Amino acid sequence: MILLTGATGKIGREAVRLLGPVRTLVRTPSGGADEVIGDFDRPDTLDAALRGVGTLLLIGPAVASQTTVLDRAVAHGVRHVVRVTNHKAGDDSPVARRREHARIDAHLKASGMEYTLLAPNFFMQNLLALAPEIAGTGGFSGSAGDGRIGMIDARDVAAAAAAIATAPAEHAGRTYLLTGPELVTFADVAREWAAVTGRPVEYRRISAAEHRAVLESNGVPEAGSNAQVFELLAEGDGAWLSDDFAVVTGGCAAGVAGFSGGPRWRKVSYPSLTVSSMDTRTLPRQLLSIKEYLALGEVEPGFTELVEGRLVFSPSPGPRHNHATYALAFQLHDQLPDEFSVVPRVDIDLGLAPDGAPGFSRCPDLLVTTSAAIARTPEEDALRAEDLVLVVEVATPGSKRTDCVTKHKEYSDAGIPFYWILDLDDPVSLVACHRAGEFGYRNSPAGTGRFRTAEPFPFELDLAALLG
Template identity: 35%
Template sequence: MTHPRILVAAASGQLGRLVVDGLLESLPASQIVAGVRNPDGDAAKAFAAKGVEVRKVDYADPAGLAVAFIGIDRLLLISSNAVGHRLSQHSNAIAAAKQAGVKLIAYTSILHADTTPLGLGDEHKQTEAALRESGVPFALLRNGWYTENYAASIAPALAHGAFLGAAGDGRISTAARADYARAAAAVLTSDEDQGGRIYELAGDNGFTLAEFAAEIAKVSGKPVVYKNLSEPEFKAALVGAGLPEGFAGLLADSDAGAAKGALFDDSGQLSKLTGRPTTPYAQTIAAAVKG
């Protein structure tokens, strides 16, 4: 029996590294390929030290992708962080995968991509359409929010005694980045046909941002309250904190979407796929507070 070769694109990113580590728990390194933009970087050297083959994968380089995907059976297409350029980059990867004869593309999309009101969802919807049109078998990993997205705001919340947002009383079902990485590894290593599968992936337990702020206060022993702002006010606060205006707008839009339930899902598909409960948000908060 020939064992499938699996390539993780964007392997040097935070999610990609965790996926490679997860694959190494059940597969020999010889079956795993780490795709990175900089084959001479520290991440690439760390992969090589574990026996993992490293190939240059740059979504903006179609010719290079065609070479990188040769001999690959299953591809994890981690969505690009180049918002506004994602569709062209993802399309390059899909075309190269088809040319190379890749048998499965697993794509990290967004929760409820087909119905989400979030502006961030547009390029994901377009990429999903491109996958359908390609004829290459694919699985959609529709990832919800990482708890770490909100944990990044814990330090300023502690400094100012307030956690800012625009999500109102909307419930948000986050999970730790490691949970989503385990799900990706499970799909990539499954003996079942994954072609056409759509997974809505989210945390087991939702929370409001007021509850999130209360947990920060509980763990830190310092007063922290949730301050709900309008979408324009939150965007302005993020710009004031140094974020680029476009990115601040997308984050504010995402919070506004969360107020309408766009980041909530209680299907439990993530924990079913990984075979374990998702990481409680309180655990991620505690780790962030304690450093």
């Protein structure tokens, strides 16, 4: 059983949605299916919540009483704790809450329980607090200067937490650093919001002292500590990226553009700058079999894949990606034997799980299969991995880890004979992988310019022309 704390916060609320039926520790009832009333500061209220729990998902502010929760978890035999910490937690940090995070992390590591730490960068949701100032003044103030930040959507942190909580053993003892796919400044955020709203949005650089005064006048809690964080951001505190989100989930974290204005994220609109949900339906809360996944149909803009029963969302590919994909498809089509076809972006059942069990389905950029396999596959079904000769993925900055590591193993395990990874960075290159029995895929050296191969068929491809 999983117990989750912080269920009403920006991470916890999404984690509850993703995990489905899960026990939550709450201070006041909110109508959840398995809520237990309790308080970190009252140890006697924690026992009912922790009874029978195997995994504790500990989300919430860095308060000293979190160590009390950990002590009670030990007493009740909790085996694994997944905790959201701070990416710069340390005993010598100038920020008090980061020092407290470090103390709690040390207490957890000394507890004897298995643990996994999630250390996210700056939350994109913090940007929503700027909405009133933008609405009133046409811009916002901040002391982060031109510091670049690997901002992350808190819902992506929740997705990583949920993935680990459902299969904690393989993540024991790990600390995952979580970021979005890009480094951005607050000036970039202003430009993005201007593009979304259709109105100019100004980023006004102010000193740390001025920023603290603004925060205090607006009644922001911990104004001094928050001003400290922004001053550190100006010095490069958030200027780092990690691919750990892809390692944990197999998916791609959202960028600021997707968060601000993409159809599957929250959108800010003038003149009121109210925040409205853009989700088009309630998504399933349980792990899905292939049959259940295919029955969903089109869930939302972009595309979805299925990884061990969990939905993974990715944004729609951009123009450059699509141009290269279809240019490659045309080159392949002209050289394929008549009984084979090249097909873009259709679901494939990898066959890595028994019928009815949480399944695996990917949607490669291109695949090559027989015309007979296409003819016998109903429109609402997925092609089967056993019918495929070749799959191709076009790597993007947000997908390279997934394409080169996660899908590399999945496609090999599924028995697909050939896998190509196309990288559009200059010069355009292609890595051809072929299965070598029990050893999985063997990778060829990256080819550029004219790419020639005899397998799976004789091909000569002009890689340089794919973006022409």
